[in-house]
Amino acid sequence: MPEQKETLEYDVLVVGGGIAGGESALNLANIGYKVLLLEKELTIGGKMILLSKVFPTLDCAACITTPKVSEISRHPNITIFTSTVAKKINKIAEHRFEAVILKKPRYVNVPDCTGCQLCEEACPVSVTDQYQYGLVGRKAAYIPFSIASPRAAAIDIDNCTLCGACERACPTKCIDFTQTEEEYLVKVKSVVVATGFNLFDPLKIPRYGFGKFKNVITSMQMERQLAPTRPFNTILRPGDGKMPDNIAYVLCTGSRDKTVGNPICSQICCMYSIKQAQLLMGALPMADITIYYLHIRAFGKGFNEFYAQAQDMGVEFVKGKVGKITENEDGNLILRYEDIESGVVKEAEHDMVVLSVGVLPNMEISETFENKNLELDPFNFVGQPDILASPAKTSIEGVFVAGTASGPMDIPDSILSGGAASAETTSYLRRASL
Amino acid sequence: MEAGKVNNSPKILVFSTEKISDPAIDMAGLLKLHYPPTVYTIPVPCSSAVKPKWILHALEQGFDGVFIAADGTDCPYGESCTEKTAQVMTATQQLMKDKGIDPARLKMAAICSVCSEPFVKHVKSFTEYLKKPSN
Amino acid sequence: MKKKIGVYICHCGGNISDYVDVEQVRKAVENEPGVFLAKTTMFACADSNQKEMVEDIAAQHLDGVVVASCSPKLHLITFRAVTERAGLNKYNYVHANIREQVSWAHSDNKPGATEKAIRIVKSAIAKVNRSESLEPVKVSATKAVAVIGAGVAGMRAAIELAEAGSEVYLIEREHFVGGRVAQFDDLCVSTETGKTLVTRLYDEVMKHKHVTLFTGAEVIETSGSVGNFNLKVKVVPRYIELRCKEHQLQDAIDVCPVQVPDEFNFNITMRKAIYHNYPSEYPQLPAIDIKNCTRCGECEKVCENINFDQKTEYLNLKVGSILLATGFDPYEPKRGEFGYGEIENVVTLPQFKRIMHYSKDKLMYRGKQIKHIAYIYCVGSRQVDGENKYCSRYCCTATIHSAVTAKNKFKDIYNYHFNRGIRTYGKQEVLYDESSRKGDIYLQSFEDAPPVVEKKGDKTIVKITDILTNNKELEVEADLVVLVTGMVPRKENSIAGLLKVPKGRDNFFNEIHMKLRPVETVIDGITIAGASQGPKNIMESMNSALSAATKSFSIVNAGELALEPTVAKIDKENCEWCGKCDEACPYSAFTKIEYNGKFIAEVNETICKGCGMCLPVCDTNAIELIGFTDKEVESMIDALV
Secondary structure, X not given: XXXXXXXXXXXXXXXXXXXXXXXXHHHXXXXXXXXXXXXXXXXXXXXXXXXXXEOOOOEEHHHHHHHHHHHHHHOOOEXXXXXXXXXXXXXXEOOEEEEEEEXXXXXXXXXXXXXXXXXXXXXXXXXXXXXXXXXXXXXXXXXXXXXXXXXXXXXXXXXXXXXXXXXXXXXXXXXXXXXXXXXXXXXXXXXXXXXXXXXXXXXHOHHHXXXXXXXXXXHHHHHHXXXXXXOXXXXXXXXXXXOOOEEEEEEEEOOXXXXXXXXOOOOOHHHHHHHHHHHHHHHOOOOEEEEEEOOOOOXXXXXHHHHHHHHHHOOEEEEEEEEEEEEOOXXXXXXXXXXXXXXXXXXXXXXXXXXXXXXXXXXXXXXXXXXXXXXXXXXXXXXXXXXXXXXXXXXXXXXXXXXHHHOOOXXXXXXXXXXXXXXXXXXXXXXXXX | OHHHHHHHOOOEEEEEEOOOHHHHHHHHHXXXXXXXXXXXXXXXXXXXXXXXXXXXXXXXXXXXEEEEEEOHHHOOOOOHHHHHHHHHHXXXXXXXXXXXXXXXXXXXXXXXXXXXXXXXXXXXXXHHHHHOOOO | OOOOEEEEEEOHHHOOOOOOOHHHHHHHHOOOOOEEEEEEEOOOOOHHHHHHHHHHHHHHOOOEEEEEEOOHXXXXXXHHHHHHHOOOOHHHEEEXXXXXXXXXXXXXXXXXXXXXXXXXXXXXXXXXXXXXXXXXXXXXXXXXXXXXXXXXXXXXXXXXXXXXXOEEEEEOOOOXXXXXHHHOOEOOOOOOEHHHHHHHHHHHHHHOOOEEEEOOEEEEEEEEEOOEEEEEEEEOOOOEOOOOOHHHHHHHHHHOOOOEEOHHHOOOOEEOOEEOOOOOOOOOOOEEOOXXXXXXXXXXXXXXXXXXXXXXXXXXXXXXXXXEOOOXXXXXXXXXXHHOOOOOOEEEHHHHHHHHHHOOOOOEEOOEEOOEEEEEEEEOOOOOOOOOOOOOOOHHHHHHHHHHHHHHHOOOOEEEEEEOOOOOOHHHHHHHHHHHHOOOEEEEOOOXXXXXXXXXXXXXXXXXXXXXXXXXXXXXXXXXXXXXXXXEEOOOOHHHHHHOOOEOOXXXXXXXXXXXXXXXXXXXXXXXXXXXXXXXXXXHHHHHHHHHHHHHHHHHHOOEEEEOOOOEEEOOOOOOOOOHHHHHOOOOOEEEEXXXXXXXXXXXXXXXXXXXXXXXXXXXXXXXXXXXXXXXXHHHHHHHO
16 A cells, blocks of 8 residues: 655646746746646656757757756756656546545655765666667666656666665665655646657557567667667667668658557658658768658648758658568668558668557546546547637646647747647636636 | 877867756766766856857867867757857867967867767767867 | 855766766865865756755855766756855856766777866856856836737637736738638538638637727838837728718629629629628728729718728837737739639639539539639749749649538539649548549649640640550640649738748748747747748637747736846947948847947847857957856867866
8 A cells, every 4th residue: 555645736747847838837937836746757858858859950969958957857846746647537626626646656866865876886686678778788777867866766667676875875865765656646736747858669560560670670779779868879770789871761660650550640750760861861871761651740840841951961752652661681671661652562671670659548537537427539639629819728627738748849849839738727716616 | 198198188178058968968877878087068058158258268278179069050049050160160260260279179060969979970080180289 | 256156066876977087176176266165066966966056056146057977958047046056146056967968978098088077067166156147138028919810810819818917919911801711611621601700700709808800901111129119100091981881882892893802702703892792701891902993982872880081090009029920912814824823713722612602503613503623722822943942732622622612512513633642631531532522533643744735625634654554645724723722921911021020931930949839930020820930720710829828928918027147248349330240140130329429239138048149249359248258268268278
């Protein structure tokens, strides 16, 4: 049984500490409301903080996220709970919500941790690093990544052998194995749902060979290879550590595909693939990059220009649907695809394949609401009953949605959506005080 | 003796920018990309704010070279930064010529907020240049 | 110069002290001028050390503090807060970066790293010796926001601002509200029509006692800066009194002899000089188009509420922030572009929507029934030769939606989509799927080989080399050719010129940063919303309008703004106004003033952002940037050499 802690009171509960939830929390806090920000991971910043550079400006994702993240974490009106999930949320009355939240132990006393990484050095256990999307390993005592917020260690208790090496190495004695799960009752006046999205799991398309062929990776794995906090300091294909010189992108992996149950377009994959292609051309000047696509969705501000720039740089765009990927003995991959321009089925060899995986809904949040129904749309994203005039409104009055919880969108749109959610929350809260 | 190595290396003053190039120089450290410790940095808000007077002061007081790590097009204060930084360069190099200082002792390059590797390359090659006896 | 500086050198648990001999650094700096105490600490940022620093500063009356630790990006603000907690003005704090730029960067050379650390700490001490206490520039802010443009984005922003508690002036240049959306019927992803959406928003605007709507109103002069903008607004009359009798008005419209092309219907119909755009239009009071009115007096005979004595009014408004929601123009094809203006059955997408609106059972245009419709995409967008390189974002979906609507509403409709790659992003994909299932034909070409529209006898033919069918030459005989025209920035946008709002490469308003600050401009206090910033659909416009409302509200909400005091400062004696600083300033922070019988430059502290671009251009060296004065920078250089 989790330890029962005291009741907490805030004006707003923001569920999800990614870029959209963070934007909402910050706007509300700047107006003077007290915000509790919940994040299920060890760090806030969501998926954005893990990205390399962002399209179409090619500025570094970390450079944009970290100032925002530190502004959020320093704000006197924002309380952040990491490693914490909302178990249930009930609407008692208008402007009265009660949530039960569960905070998992980190086994590290965060205010005392200085991020010195000595525990990491001392820990003898190596496991796969989820923040590097499985490309490399990490220790059981670890700092998620160098720009994590809080930049503090955590103990992965599932893999920890309780050897005590980290405790002995820690100069500030901040490791505490006596920590337990803590449950809080939270009373708030309004809720912002910013629970983000899940990435499509390409194991669901066995014909692409992900998981079987080592040189077939996901776009998120490539993103990590290109990020400033990258694992290898260069681009490698995982099979043999060779620097690839002929990379293929397979767009619409898990998007616009009824056979995997996702008929919609993920809105971001074309652009992030084009961005990665441009970054790869910088990192590996001799490499050839081919993008297999159905339609290039370069619709946002500066996107089409960015697409044209990639074409000018020599990125090859092939209008074609990839049917099957097979592996050669040398680890190279054969893509069998329908070349739409000629109408012929063709084959092409590449030494590395990146699957541009799509955006899927994160449905858990709707189950969190107990006495009211948080309605989902036909694609299982949070529904927007007044999508045109009030895009942040949900089926529950007083609950607002921000960012990709309501559907695929890119970073600028997520931030605008976060802004819209905070605006609607502000006027909802103001009605409470009138 | 290692300390000797330090003293022999030419001294370079880098004017970095608080929001763009200084983070890149920070990250060079984070990635342990080594460069000579005789490279010193003064961060300013924008590379087009560097006064020629400061550059001359540094060269006259004993710095062997000055490197402006410019914002380039990433400048948060607008796109005119590139052009204005270039004007600072030109004006200063003219003043250097007038004073009989080799204008190549002032260098500039755009360093984006993640351009750690280019930064290290630049300061290393600048160091090599300044090491040549004729300079 | 200071007398009591405290210096703290951080080990960072070995991150620094493994490579830098911190004790040697401490000894090297403890006798520097002004230094009162110099300590090393295991973790400068730890709570315990912060407490110790607060005690030192307060008990020893330190007048300057230096911490040598990690990058200032991580902890500058932390330690500034420490000095403030101890009662010392935070501008007497200087941060020295000896981790990222010393111990880590030079982990291969310990003596070199130590020597560099010593010099860096000395230069920080030199700087703090010359630092001065500064107070933020306080500006009172008027709790009112001007929203320019009463389209859906502007109205939505106005409602939100009023709900949050601000006074709002909603200023619309036209006589009617609703902007472009009022011209739409069925809307995508909703059962609502453009008109019902406009009606809903208008009703809410009118319900709010804190929103004042001005129609026929235009900002003609602006002055001031964030917190206190002054706007001069010109309001042209409708020449019709309020509370008029409805049937009389209709009579007045009926008798008016003037016929002019109706811009609301993109000139496919005519209207009178006394007009409204559609029957239930808001405000529900017609207006007289005085430019085209012949003053024949016919309307006055049948309607007692016509009043030609109404005068243009001028208002002065004071606001703390300005929210621009000035919208877009549909691209107007050039004469001959895909036959536009030359072949009679070539129309634009906005015109097509109005044609659908006026058709009953059969889709009719110029007296002929329309069955075969060819849509040519990307007209005025993604131009190869023209200026508009951008994608207009909304048009693929809008066109497919119109095509599906036409099919549902009228009999025997056949749609042919001549596209350049359909961009129905996100959930809009299902609409594309629906249209394909309903039998719409898609033909695609690349940028370099657009389709051709030509007249063959009385037939209109569209030709394309279709890349979807192995580059076959295909022809379609069309009853109507719809040019899918994109969004372009408003041609007439005088307010942008008055306020000097920056524009991007695409000529739409430019945000400061697409991700960090997407609705703010480099001019403090001015926010941008909707399609004025770039093509958007309605939902996206609403998100941006609501975001902009939040930003504008947070500016005016507190009633007082505290701005960074690190701005440019003029040496009045040395300044001989030459205007170079004014030219260099990206924010127009300088004004020319008279001082002691000469002209000099003055800095508006509320506008200056402290970038320093003015510093190097001053011939007499009469400008200093606070925090980067010659004394500070040169003393740092002296310490580093």
